[in-house]
Amino acid sequence: MSEVRVEVDGRTLTISNLDKVLYPRTGTTKGEVLDYYARISPVLLPHLAGRAVTRIRWPHGVGDSSFFEKNAPRGTPSWVRTVEVPTSGSRGESRHGDTLVFPVCDDLATLTWMANLAALELHVHQWSVTRAGRVRGADRLVVDLDPGEGAGLGECSTVALLARDALAERDLSCRPVLSGSKGLHLYADLPRRLDPDDSTALAKEVAEELTAAHPKLVTATMTKARRTGKVFFDWSQNAGSKTTVSPYSLRGRETPTVAAPLTWDEVAEGADDPLALEQLRFDEVLDRVAEQGDLFAV
Numbered sequence: 001m002s003e004v005r006v007e008v009d010g011r012t013l014t015i016s017n018l019d020k021v022l023y024p025r026t027g028t029t030k031g032e033v034l035d036y037y038a039r040i041s042p043v044l045l046p047h048l049a050g051r052a053v054t055r056i057r058w059p060h061g062v063g064d065s066s067f068f069e070k071n072a073p074r075g076t077p078s079w080v081r082t083v084e085v086p087t088s089g090s091r092g093e094s095r096h097g098d099t100l101v102f103p104v105c106d107d108l109a110t111l112t113w114m115a116n117l118a119a120l121e122l123h124v125h126q127w128s129v130t131r132a133g134r135v136r137g138a139d140r141l142v143v144d145l146d147p148g149e150g151a152g153l154g155e156c157s158t159v160a161l162l163a164r165d166a167l168a169e170r171d172l173s174c175r176p177v178l179s180g181s182k183g184l185h186l187y188a189d190l191p192r193r194l195d196p197d198d199s200t201a202l203a204k205e206v207a208e209e210l211t212a213a214h215p216k217l218v219t220a221t222m223t224k225a226r227r228t229g230k231v232f233f234d235w236s237q238n239a240g241s242k243t244t245v246s247p248y249s250l251r252g253r254e255t256p257t258v259a260a261p262l263t264w265d266e267v268a269e270g271a272d273d274p275l276a277l278e279q280l281r282f283d284e285v286l287d288r289v290a291e292q293g294d295l296f297a298v
Contacts, residue, residue, distance in 0.1 A: 011079055011109035015116050022061040022118060025254045028282075030118065033250065036282045037115045041108045043294040044248040048111070050128040052085055052102030054243045055119035062120070062252045069119070072103045080110050083133045087241075104129065120250045123243035127196060137193030141172065141203055142244050143186040144179070144234035148219075148227025154274025156184045157267045159210070159218055159231040164264070166206045175296055176267050178279055180251035180259040183231070184267070185244060187296070196240035203235035247296045250282060258285045261295035 003016045018031035037044070058066045072082050084099040105111050105122070114122065126138040143163055145156040160176055167174050167188050174188035190199065207220035210233060219230045237244045251257045260280040270277030280288070288295075 006112075008109040008112045009107055011077070013077075013109065013112055013116065015112075020061070022058060022120065023254070023256050024061055024063045026256060028256045030116075032282075033118075033120065033256070034112065034115050036250065036256075036286065037111050038108065039286055040248050040282075040289065041111055043289055043297070044246065045106065045108070045111065046294075047247050047296065048105040048122060048124060050104065050106070050130075051124040052083055052100075052129065053105050053114070054102070054123040055114060055117070056121035056123065056252055057117055057119045058252050059118045061118075062254065066252055070100050070102060072101050073117070076103065077113060080113060081106060083129045083135075085129075085135060120252045122246045122249040124246050125196075125240070125243050126199065126238055127193075127240065138196050138199040138238065139190055139193050141167075141174075141188045141190060141199050142237050143174075143203060143206070144232075144237050144244065145184045145186065146179075146227075146232040146234055147183050148224065148230050148232060150229040151227075151231055152274055153183070153270055153277045153279075155217065155229075155231050157270035157277060159214075159233065160184050160186060160267050161271055162210055162214065162218070163206060163233070166209060170202070170206075176262045176264065177247050177296065178258075178260045178262060178277075180245065180249070180257040180279055181253060182279075184262075185247075185259065187247075196238055200235060200238040203238050207233040207235040248285070253279075256282045258282050260285045260288070263295060 003014050005014050020030045022030050055069045056066055081104045082101050083104055084101050087100045126140050128136050145159050147156050164174055172188040174186045177185040179185050210218045211220045218233050219226055220233050245259045247259050247261055249259050257279045
C-alpha cells in the first residue's frame with residue numbers, strides 16, 4: 001500500500017493509494033478525488049459546516065460495493081469534531097445505545113480525511129448543531145425532484161419552476177441544484193428554525209398541491225409504479241433522520257458527477273429544451289465555480 005504523509009491546515013494525515021482508480025469508466029483516481037475536494041472546499045465547506053455528515057464510501061471504487069457510514073469510524077483522528085445525536089435506535093448504527101456519533105466537517109483537514117476513506121458522497125441533514133453539540137431545528141427546506149421512467153431533467157425543470165412559484169407564495173425563495181444523479185434538488189432557507197416534522201409537513205403540502213394541480217406531471221407518492229412519466233416530488237427528505245447529498249459533493253455514479261448548483265435561467269432552458277441540461281462532472285463544476293463563484297450562495 002503506497003502512503004504519503006501530508007499536512008493540511010496544521011494537521012498531519014497519512015494519504016494512501018493515490019493512483020487507485022475509483023471511477024473505472026473515466027479512470028478517475030483517488031488522487032483526483034482528493035484534488036477535487038481540496039479545490040472545491042472554499043465553496044463546499046460552508047454547506048457542510050455545523051452539520052452531521054453521513055458518508056457513502058466506495059473503498060474499491062464505484063464498480064464495487066458501497067456502504068453508508070453515520071458513526072465516526074474506529075481510528076477517527078482526535079482532532080475531528082464529532083457530535084452525539086439522539087436516535088430512535090436504528091439497529092447496528094450506534095455504539096452508544098441511544099445516540100449516533102457523527103463527524104462534523106468544518107475544515108479542509110476533516111474533508112481530506114473523509115475523501116481519503118473513499119467517502120465520495122457527503123450527505124447532511126437540514127438541521128445543524130451548535131459548537132457545543134446541541135441539535136438545532138431545520139434552517140432550510142429541501143425538495144428532491146426524482147424523475148420516474150420516461151421522464152428526465154426536462155420534466156424536473158418544469159416541476160422546479162412550478163415549485164419555485166409555490167414556495168414563493170409562502171414567502172420562500174429557493175435555489176436549484178443538479179442532483180448529480182437523475183434529477184434536481186431545490187433548497188429554500190427558512191425564516192426561522194422549524195422542527196423537522198413541521199418543515200416536512202410544509203414540503204408535503206407543496207407536493208400535494210402541485211400533484212393536485214398537475215397530476216400528469218407530478219406525484220407525491222414514492223411508489224415507483226405510479227411514477228412513470230412523472231416527477232416524484234420527494235418531500236420526505238426534510239425528516240429529522242433523513243439526509244440529502246450536499247451541494248458540491250461528488251456522486252458515486254459511473255462518472256464523477258457532482259451535486260451542482262444552477263441558475264434559474266439554466267432551469268428555464270431545461271424546461272424548454274430537455275437536451276439543454278445535463279448532470280455535470282467534477283471538472284466542469286470546478287470551471288463553473290472559477291467563473292461564477294458559488295451559485296448556491298447567491
